[in-house]
Amino acid sequence: MTMSQPSPSKTPMTAEGPPAVGSALQALRQSQQLSLDELSRRAGVSKSMLSQIERNLANPTVAVLWRLANALGVSLTDFLAQGTAAPQAPAITVVPPHATPALKSPDTRCELRILGPIDMAGRFEWYELSIQPGGVLASEPHEAGTQEHLSVLTGSMTVRSGGDEKKLKHGDTARYGADVAHAIGNPGKSVATALLVVVHPGT
Template sequence: MASSATRRTAPSSASATPAPASAPPRVGEQIQRMRTERKLTLDDLSRAAGVSKSMLSEIERDKANPTIAVAWRLTNALGISLDQLFATQRAHETIAVSGPHEIPTLDGHDAKYQLRVWGPIELAGKFEWYELTLQPGGALVSNAHEPGTREHLTVLAGAIEVEADGDTKRLKLADTARYQADVPHAIRNAGKTEAKALLVVIHG
């Protein structure tokens, strides 16, 4: 562990908000978040960075500020640069807002459908929700997802036909279909006008 004489924090990058001179940057929360995102335990990161577990615990709880050398070891083990660590510092957002241009959109031009991905990317593969738009004649045809996966589809406009494992149901406005998605399945526009639906996928 570094002595108090050598305990210096790494300089922040130009894009980070500078901390007051009397208050060194608090990096503990950022390191803990990145460690958790990578599914690393304190022991894992401690061994990978060559930093004692007790020191890492103090840093994550903002009880101690890392030296430049320790910060470099930690960021190297996490696969990021020092600049990235400090550039991510910002005030905690109680409400995070995404504009329309930040919502990923999948276009199936030939199949005449559009999927807007409303769910956050970190939940992909676990719990997802989409806005599905189908043009007349449009269809979203899917192979079987992993065992136990189910879909929940609510019609917001138009008429939609859902097929799963050979069974077919026609839905009208405000109807909701719940069905297995670990079998081949399809969602089709059953009318002559544009159809929209909320599609929720819960993976098994």
């Protein structure tokens, strides 16, 4: 979800799965001829943290990744896509689980697996969302006209968009504006999973 997109999260990108956040950050920073000091000022992230991220010594939270992406003028998905190869696509492309980027909230209660292809980022995106009991994935407003579609696969969830809130059970789909503050929560006692689709204006 380009989530100002679903917001917080720690992104435990595994070594074998794309993308390499550290090298991506360094490549983007150097291509814009930015020093660590300048990027630190723009993003509000300490110089020492930036250095650790570039050397893959620290796992940045989604909030930090968003600040860096905004400071560099790229979307989060484009940021995560930096440095990945673009080979000629075969007739059928299979992405194994370990190669699917995943974002986790700081409390680890929410996880988003990015299922959509990089070249559709900013237009049409979809995710597999898992929320532990009591977890809440809160997001700031996206660009005007953005819509989200949430289909609950297991468990139950609540959706809040603006001043409205609905409870969803297994099989329900909620469609709502994502250009206002919105949140998805799990009020149940077991893990809840859903398919989350984000449709940007003009799509």
